[in-house]
Amino acid sequence: MRAAVFYGEGDIRVEDQPDPIIEVPTDAIVRVVRSCVCGSDLWSYRGANKRRGPLGIGHEFVGVVEDTGSEVTDIKRGDLVIAPFTWSCGTCPECRYGFQSVCRNGGFWGSPGSNGGQGEQVRVPLADGTLYRVDGITEQDTDLLPGLLTLSDVMCTGHHAAVSAGVTAGSTVAVVGDGAVGLSAVIAAKRLGAARVIALSRNPARQELARAAGADDVIAERGDDAVAALLETTDSVGVDFALECVGTEQSMSTALGGVRAGGHVGFVGVPHGSAAPMSTLFSRNITVSGGVAPARAYIAELLPDVLSGAIHPEIVFDGTFALEETPAAYAAMHERHVTKALLIP
Amino acid sequence: MRAAVFYGEGDIRVEDQPDPIIEVPTDAIVRVVRSCVCGSDLWSYRGANKRRGPLGIGHEFVGVVEDTGSEVTDIKRGDLVIAPFTWSCGTCPECRYGFQSVCRNGGFWGSPGSNGGQGEQVRVPLADGTLYRVDGITEQDTDLLPGLLTLSDVMCTGHHAAVSAGVTAGSTVAVVGDGAVGLSAVIAAKRLGAARVIALSRNPARQELARAAGADDVIAERGDDAVAALLETTDSVGVDFALECVGTEQSMSTALGGVRAGGHVGFVGVPHGSAAPMSTLFSRNITVSGGVAPARAYIAELLPDVLSGAIHPEIVFDGTFALEETPAAYAAMHERHVTKALLIP
Numbered sequence: 001m002r003a004a005v006f007y008g009e010g011d012i013r014v015e016d017q018p019d020p021i022i023e024v025p026t027d028a029i030v031r032v033v034r035s036c037v038c039g040s041d042l043w044s045y046r047g048a049n050k051r052r053g054p055l056g057i058g059h060e061f062v063g064v065v066e067d068t069g070s071e072v073t074d075i076k077r078g079d080l081v082i083a084p085f086t087w088s089c090g091t092c093p094e095c096r097y098g099f100q101s102v103c104r105n106g107g108f109w110g111s112p113g114s115n116g117g118q119g120e121q122v123r124v125p126l127a128d129g130t131l132y133r134v135d136g137i138t139e140q141d142t143d144l145l146p147g148l149l150t151l152s153d154v155m156c157t158g159h160h161a162a163v164s165a166g167v168t169a170g171s172t173v174a175v176v177g178d179g180a181v182g183l184s185a186v187i188a189a190k191r192l193g194a195a196r197v198i199a200l201s202r203n204p205a206r207q208e209l210a211r212a213a214g215a216d217d218v219i220a221e222r223g224d225d226a227v228a229a230l231l232e233t234t235d236s237v238g239v240d241f242a243l244e245c246v247g248t249e250q251s252m253s254t255a256l257g258g259v260r261a262g263g264h265v266g267f268v269g270v271p272h273g274s275a276a277p278m279s280t281l282f283s284r285n286i287t288v289s290g291g292v293a294p295a296r297a298y299i300a301e302l303l304p305d306v307l308s309g310a311i312h313p314e315i316v317f318d319g320t321f322a323l324e325e326t327p328a329a330y331a332a333m334h335e336r337h338v339t340k341a342l343l344i345p
Numbered sequence: 346m347r348a349a350v351f352y353g354e355g356d357i358r359v360e361d362q363p364d365p366i367i368e369v370p371t372d373a374i375v376r377v378v379r380s381c382v383c384g385s386d387l388w389s390y391r392g393a394n395k396r397r398g399p400l401g402i403g404h405e406f407v408g409v410v411e412d413t414g415s416e417v418t419d420i421k422r423g424d425l426v427i428a429p430f431t432w433s434c435g436t437c438p439e440c441r442y443g444f445q446s447v448c449r450n451g452g453f454w455g456s457p458g459s460n461g462g463q464g465e466q467v468r469v470p471l472a473d474g475t476l477y478r479v480d481g482i483t484e485q486d487t488d489l490l491p492g493l494l495t496l497s498d499v500m501c502t503g504h505h506a507a508v509s510a511g512v513t514a515g516s517t518v519a520v521v522g523d524g525a526v527g528l529s530a531v532i533a534a535k536r537l538g539a540a541r542v543i544a545l546s547r548n549p550a551r552q553e554l555a556r557a558a559g560a561d562d563v564i565a566e567r568g569d570d571a572v573a574a575l576l577e578t579t580d581s582v583g584v585d586f587a588l589e590c591v592g593t594e595q596s597m598s599t600a601l602g603g604v605r606a607g608g609h610v611g612f613v614g615v616p617h618g619s620a621a622p623m624s625t626l627f628s629r630n631i632t633v634s635g636g637v638a639p640a641r642a643y644i645a646e647l648l649p650d651v652l653s654g655a656i657h658p659e660i661v662f663d664g665t666f667a668l669e670e671t672p673a674a675y676a677a678m679h680e681r682h683v684t685k686a687l688l689i690p
Contacts, residue, residue: 093580093582093605093606094605094606094607097605097606097607098607099606099607099630101630102606102607102628102629102630164630164632235438237438247623252623260438260439260442261438261439261442261444261447262439262442262443262444262447264634267623267626267627270627271622271623271624271626271627273624274623274624275620275621275622275623276620276621276623276626276633277616277620278592278597278612278616278619278620278621279616279618279619281612281616281621281633281635281636282612282615282616282635282636282637283447283636283637284447284636285444285446285447285509285635285636285637285639286636287509287632287633287634287635288621288626288632288633288634289609289632289633289634290626290627290630290632291626291627291628291629291630291631292627292628292630294630
């Protein structure tokens, strides 16, 4: 098969790789019909983490089951499936608590010994616990595939920010981060009934996407100026909920500074060395909640709204590339020409 | 009047002070009938914070209203009142959200220009927003006064840890900290229906108090060993909720380490330089919630249970001193002979 391989900073290649095979009886083989590039893939691409290639890459895909191991019972050859961005057993305590993303038997696509999602095929461990079958839809329903693909990660992750924060109907919400997850968080907050969603973005194209996602207002400031702008627009009170979708010290500081006393920060940005000062949380009674989104737990809730068109998370895809063009897709996202690149094998 | 004055590390004196008078029309004058020493007063006493005397000290008192300013309408001379450990206006956005402890017009007893609670009388700013009137009880009901006094701070603060964490019926809860707040958190967790409360304490007298407060189990280990013990006693899962009632880096680390994936840490220990590493919260989806307890908001809920004897937070008082003996009360708490010292003016 053909698959993208991460070699190192700025070095993604599409190469011939061995076709994956069933290795253990709980495996399935999925033929990828849509994949994409995540903002977190860019951390590797930019050399900002310690990932060392060559390794498969990509953790979001929708595909068709081609083969299943002897112990797989819930899915079968021919099923259209959504793969969450982690695999999970579905039976350990963490999975049973609804945190499949923290599954003690789980793992991440593209880790050593596993395929990445940016390729033609993927061996899926723990297939029953991992894959979500979408009934009544086929790979010919091409208009629906991008929306389904967002349930692999970004839409569920944005939803996790909103659910973790506890967004309530009628509330005011700030979303820090204008990437695909931030845009998804805007959609999620509106879906949960937020009366006013304020997106933080200084990029005109992203601002437009944020408004398309449902943002009522856009604030272009950053850092302390963003906090001041949030306070100014809320009569010096702060927002009820801030959704942190970046993972840097500055984005967390903006979220903590912009939320009201007793407010909640939902965070899903992969942290890069940041910490929440307890004195800040303490003095203003701020709750911080979030983490690796249990996408597997949320698909059932969000899928009907995607299929009905009640929400349109597919707007995050503003660039489409063939699998062979994966290096160009990374470059386009790195240079911020594209928010999120869809890949078609 | 006589009142305790903080001069510096290890230096508390009881002195003659001017009787407080109504300074602004929203003030009241309260004659203190019971006061006490808080674990957080010991931070000053030990020189662990930057407090510079001479200043009044003490922030927990129950008393009788002696005089009110012309704009005070909800309380009157002769009322028995509980003073929360901060004063608050009751009308600003923070108060209306139920976080009177973050009141933008509020303040702390013993700050410059205000009386401390460890004295014979206190000028109470913003008396209507601050004081909680207890109907049908008088200062002659001496058996009830210690329980009422815990609603100034420790019982409400322990409750805040449990409420912030979101303790649910049937859950497993660990309480980090065996001081008066930790003991109150044990009471609060049981009151909210926790099936199993594990108190962390290595002091035999405190262990006994923790069991009297309702703890089902006691773990004597500290730090990494405490985390290991919590995991061992929960089949390697961790507790649903951890209540952090100390405020140090180690106590927060124990709480974060002992809670399960997706679990919640409720924290009320005054932070001393600690921070929650976002990567720890992220990787295990841990929620951190808490802060300065809005005691004023909780008194109405907890008071009936104190009066009925459904809960017995007065067990935290294991030493009683006359006001003149305040220095001895501090010394006894500093040396851990006494968990919490009751003061009788």
